[in-house]
Amino acid sequence: MEKLSEEFYRSTTKDCKAYKDKRSFIAAPLSAEERDFPIAYSMAIHGDVEMFERLLRAVYHPQNVYCVHMDQKSAEGFQKAVMVIVSCFPNVFVASKLERVSWGTWSLAQAHLNCMDDLLKSPVEWKYLLNTCGSDLPIKTNAEMEMKLLNGQNSLESEDVPDGKKVRWQYHHEVNTDNNYINTFARTGIRKTPPPIPVFSGSSYFVVTREFVKHMLENKDAQNFMEWITVFHEEHLWASLNRLSSVPAHSKYHRSDMTAIARLQHWGGHEGDVPAAYPPYMLTLRRDVCVYGSGDLHWLFQPWHHQLMANKFDPQVDDIAIRCVKAILSFKVLNGSQFDPH
Template sequence: MCERERGRERERMFCRCFTPKSQLKRLLLLSMTFVLPCLLKLFHSHRMVTGTQKTWLVEPFWSTSQFVRNRKSGKYLHLQLEINCTAIYECSSVEVGKTLEIRKGNIVDLEDEDVELMTSDCAQFLSQRGYQSTLVSEAEKVYPLAFSMVVHKDAIMVERSLKMIYMPQNIYCIHYDQKSSSSFKAAMNNLAKCIPNVFIASKLELVHYAHISRLQADLNCLSDLLQSSVQWKYVINLCGQDLPLRSNFELVSELKKLSGRNMLESMKPSDIKKERFMYRHELQDIANEEGRMPFKTNVLKEPAPHNIKVFTGSAYFVLSYDFVKYISHSTVAKEFLAWSADTYSPDEHFWASMVRVPGVPGELSMSHAEVTDLQSKVRLVKWSYLEEALYPACTGTHRRSVCIYGSAELRWLLNDGHWFANKFDSKVDPVLIKCLELKIRERQKYWVELTPQKFYIYNQSENFWG
């Protein structure tokens, strides 16, 4: 069986195994009745006159325009490929087969320099990217959210993530790594200049892998968000390869059910993970790589201050305003943070432990059961060594044991129950990103128009946009 046929068979098996027939009929009826038409001309296929491999432009309009720095040459033959996102969602072997054809080719996306230039004209950028037409319900308008985005590369993916979660009533802090390229930094600064309620963190860290600088980057954004005039209810932190699985309307509805509680992982540490905070760690250069990371020494640490019992979890969270305010003023939190400075990946135990401290806002009691990554709705990550056992196999590819999702996972991602997911990469499967954005937009429209409450369409004529 040729590689393409093996790929198509894998996609078909994925859909057959994880899509019950009754659910398929119900969702098909829903899509036919309520969902917007989903046929998009997503990509241009460019075949060089002197070559045979197709080059797929993820952003045909921008890539061939004067609005980017690395404009594509006219020596390409322009063809179009139509992708039906509803068919992708319904696991059509024909449509999934088209995505496999794209993945076999040379996928070209915008570089940081391109994003820097395309965001240099705010009016043109906002108009072309659709930021100036947003459907918002009254329920969302009075329930603003905050986001902390800690990023370091691939400006176009950061912009796509921001575009998918952007609502004019929300507030967004972007923290970029001091090590990032000058073009990436310029692109982020332009996004903050162009888009209302988006700003750059007032203090920027030199972020190192598994070091406290990663945790400090989020804390810097949280501190700034507390000073914002936006009276946000919850804060959510993301990285540059995260995308939402819920519309803002759905997310607000879910968060209201928490009633002030926090949503994050919190588990008892394994013996291996205990070594991350039982021993001091020192920042050292990484062999054959740029950058530094903490390495374990033989020096034992003192127990955590204030008899804090250390739990482990994830760096990613959904935290209430009151909890974040507590963290910013609490002596307990500050001393625990200082104690964590020479541990390994403190962002994976700081939040998981602080949420267990008796009396904190939205407390998770010591007697409460462990909250795993599958029980927490914050962020879905598919690990290669848990595939088949806990979730279906990855249909994209893997990077450091983490699945970079493929198009055949669109339906599963949207129906799994999580609010965000990682990882997405346009160089692996651009169709999935395009179709996910469309589905999120459709869901927002469906729920906002269904609610009897008043809703608003923000556009450039509104005072909000100045």
């Protein structure tokens, strides 16, 4: 099918009610349990308005709240299209401060921190916060995101730092951000001071409580750590601050990306027949992560996957896979039952 243009969204959102009806946005809480357990989203996007709207439609519920961070250097037409979509929803807003985002630098962490600050000011008393990027889609319905079962704990990857990654924070780095999306990191010979808190390794994705967000933005040790860290911030920031706030720095509390519920990613180099971590990927890898295609959906929707979201999707690689995910989620919402991937 033809890709929806930025002009399409600027035109159709002139009548917000008709737009939301036509695009099948959920108009009311689907249960008392969901109504009474609102969720917050921090959504970092940079260039594909149709993919953004697909993600928003897939996770949208009127009791939740959504902060959208647009890369400050994204095209003007894209930004205007996002703004008109957001304007149709009282619980969706653009972050009050936008960053020029470059991969691997502090800017992406700051984008989510900006949203965290805005979300704490929202009148919605959300319980948990999830962060997303433009290539994510949910693989659980809102009702299936049973964060109550976390019992006030966070869920994110947090493990000891592999030796090969320790140089990221043992030495100062010079960072070239001239290119829009690719950065050059040059390690200097200058050693950094010791970290102010124990450093752990993790991913960019998290499911965290409101209390954690508030603590992180106010705690002096957390602020000192944010000023100290150098590059690939998100792969150490959330994992380290999670231990600071609630969990002792002990191997007993390690959590891998496969046991955390934040994101299901299919990493290259770990696929194959059982007992490999992942089955063979169907299409292509990007930054060593599988871009899901239609052939991966059977694996994605297996009942043993407890993750809430999956990454990566790209309509230029397989648009049918994205449409199928939406159809599966709609089936589960409408039928109130599990989807059988067989």
